[in-house]
Amino acid sequence: QQQVKQSPQSLIVQKGGISIINCAYENTAFDYFPWYQQFPGKGPALLIAIRPDVSEKKEGRFTISFNKSAKQFSLHIMDSQPGDSATYFCAARATGGFKTIFGAGTRLFVKA
Amino acid sequence: SQTIHQWPATLVQPVGSPLSLECTVEGTSNPNLYWYRQAAGRGLQLLFYSVGIGQISSEVPQNLSASRPQDRQFILSSKKLLLSDSGFYLCAWRGEYTEAFFGQGTRLTVV
Numbered sequence: 470q471q472q473v474k475q476s477p478q479s480l481i482v483q484k485g486g487i488s489i490i491n492c493a494y495e496n497t498a499f500d501y502f503p504w505y506q507q508f509p510g511k512g513p514a515l516l517i518a519i520r521p522d523v524s525e526k527k528e529g530r531f532t533i534s535f536n537k538s539a540k541q542f543s544l545h546i547m548d549s550q551p552g553d554s555a556t557y558f559c560a561a562r563a564t565g566g567f568k569t570i571f572g573a574g575t576r577l578f579v580k581a
Numbered sequence: 582s583q584t585i586h587q588w589p590a591t592l593v594q595p596v597g598s599p600l601s602l603e604c605t606v607e608g609t610s611n612p613n614l615y616w617y618r619q620a621a622g623r624g625l626q627l628l629f630y631s632v633g634i635g636q637i638s639s640e641v642p643q644n645l646s647a648s649r650p651q652d653r654q655f656i657l658s659s660k661k662l663l664l665s666d667s668g669f670y671l672c673a674w675r676g677e678y679t680e681a682f683f684g685q686g687t688r689l690t691v692v
Contacts, residue, residue, distance in 0.1 A: 501680070503680045503681075505683075510686070510688070511685060511686065512587075512673075512683030512684050512685050512686045513625070513671075513683050514683065515681075515682065518680060558625065560681075567630055567632060568630065569675070569680070569681050571624060571625045572624070573623075573624040574624045574625075576622070
């Protein structure tokens with residue numbers, strides 16, 4: 470119940486295309502869902518986050534879609550660029566909880 | 582603003598040698614602190630977390646230990662390294678109303 474399931478494990482997208490990464494959770498106590506971007510040899514960096522009281526949040530080319538009833542959320546990267554090539558982690562945590570639960574990660578490669 | 586420092590960036594250690602990785606946070610007080618390990622091409626494995634000085638919670642029984650001697654200092658240690666301890670070690674902090682922020686990581690290779 471503490472897991473966050475992330476798919477796909479890897480993704481190859483053409484430059485200018487849309488990258489879509491999906492995550493699902495079980496624990497209904499989760500109320501904060503961040504996404505992290507990690508470049509090789511670096512620590513993950515917070516990219517965008519959403520709370521379940523909204524169904525969508527957009528920041529530039531990055532959009533989180535959230536479906537509370539299905540307990541699913543996804544990251545869409547519009548107009549994907551080679552510089553977006555990185556590993557992306559979805560995550561979830563509950564207010565007052567000490568631990569952030571991470572998905573297994575998606576390695577994105579954007580072909581020029 | 583808050584910053585997190587983690588060192589060293591890379592480390593090569595022989596099997597059986599001790600380990601000490603240090604992480605410090607600036608610009609915040611009483612943060613929650615975390616140590617993660619990431620195997621090559623894999624996800625983040627939570628090793629330890631701490632909610633206060635001297636308070637350590639272990640997630641995975643293993644050859645490592647953690648200590649928090651000061652509010653903004655978190656140390657990962659081992660008395661005798663194993664080959665399986667190789668990996669990318671990440672320190673992170675989280676405030677009460679913030680999400681986790683990671684350090685730049687330490688690449689540990691045990692030979």
